[in-house]
Amino acid sequence: LNGSKIFVTNGGVSGLNLIFAITNPSERGREYSVFIVESEREGLEKGAQEKLMGMRGNPVCPIILNDCRVPRENLLGEEGQGMKIALSTLDGGRIGIGAQALGIGQACLEASIKYAQERYQFGKRIAEFGAIQGFLADMATRIEAARLLIFRASQLRDQKKPHSRESAMAKLFASETAVEAARIGLQIHGGYGYTKAYPIERYYRDAKVCEIYEGTSEVQRIVIARSLMKK
The missing domain is CATH 2.40.110.10 (Butyryl-CoA Dehydrogenase, subunit A, domain 2)
Incomplete structure (x- = not known):
């Protein structure tokens, strides 16, 4: 070789x-x-x-x-059989990376909630400000949607049913959700988020690769679109 x-x-x-x-x-x-x-x-x-x-x-x-x-x-x-073996592993791998991204996104949400409840500005916790509440609500909603997409793809895989499109959707949405959750989470932390004093900076760095490996977000969109054209 x-x-x-x-x-x-x-x-x-x-x-x-x-x-x-x-x-x-x-x-x-x-x-x-x-x-x-x-x-x-x-x-x-x-x-x-x-x-x-x-x-x-x-x-x-x-x-x-x-x-x-x-x-x-x-x-x-x-x-x-190399190509057949390779393709058979991709769908499961995408679910796995989606789950990894989901974990990062969830960690961003939990860290942001904790910080917002501890950080005081203008005499009250920043969690009481409408802008911060909006950030947290958007993060939580996207994370829950990503979780359900991953569960759906996993269920189909367990049932040994076709799930290429569903795994691509789960990976795409969960990875982009993780990146967005890290971005918003760092914004909630403000200047402290840009230091190593809080874990959000690590989540910000870790999240990005979920959009790259096991097929980029662009590749996932191609997989999804082609599956739609077959109908």
Whole structure:
């Protein structure tokens, strides 16, 4: 096997790696196969860990394969099933990232409520101001909507029913909700939100990647739109 992949999630600590490789370039749609490759196998090298803006607990790094010889028994599934295997994991992965984004959004809401009830300005808690109440109401409403989208996609997956569109919707809405909740939450915190004194700055940094990995928001919109055209 030869090639490289950048931004490998948990690549810095992985013991086993799933490598998608071209094994039959002449057969369109079945040219990819998946191999299980041990990190200590000769020919596999890991690059330096990336210095991330957020999600710093995730050791991301590139993986480089240079004439890495892998025995046939390390083939996952059958030869030519790589694309099928990859697509089968995407829907579940999008639900997972949606749930992650939901957790970040919920944390933003809880931190903002706590701060608004503790912070006094002009002789009263800022939670009593209409503008702050509006922020909190919008955050809570979007977060609850994201939760229900994730539950719906998860239910369909548990029932082994088609759920590509629903998982894309859940991931899209939840990730953009997390980013917006972090933005509003930081605004509620004011200048303190821009310091490390409160956790909202971390949520702000962590939320953004949810719009990027496991398919960007733009990709999710394409998936949703194409599914609508099939009707």
